[in-house]
Structures are given as C-alpha cells and as structure tokens.
Amino acid sequence: xxxxxxxxxxxxxxxxxxxxxxxxxxxxxxxxxxxxxxxxxxxxxxxxxxxxxxxxxxxxx
Numbered sequence: 001x002x003x004x005x006x007x008x009x010x011x012x013x014x015x016x017x018x019x020x021x022x023x024x025x026x027x028x029x030x031x032x033x034x035x036x037x038x039x040x041x042x043x044x045x046x047x048x049x050x051x052x053x054x055x056x057x058x059x060x061x
Contacts, residue, residue, distance in 0.1 A: 038056040
C-alpha cells in the first residue's frame, strides 16, 4: 500500500449524501456488496464532537 493505505480522495460536485448514494448504486450494479454505511458526522455528534459531513462505506469486493 502507498502512504494513503489505499484510500482515494476525490472531490465531488454533489453533497456527501448524494455522492455516497450514487457511488453505492454504481458499486452494487458491478456486483460489489455494501455491508454498511456509516454516517460518521452523526456518530460524532452523538458524543458531542464536531465533524464535517463524512460517510463511510464498508464493502466486499
């Protein structure tokens, strides 16, 4: 792995939720299983922390 540990950052013209929605549809159409979708901003808010809009998809390739 490189210094980013396989994480790819890409700017999207869409909001975070719409970006992840669109990405999940593309992945599922290619046969990739989405195990979980975690709204990290919402989870941080539950414990009193601030975080910009952030979501995580857990996949089975």
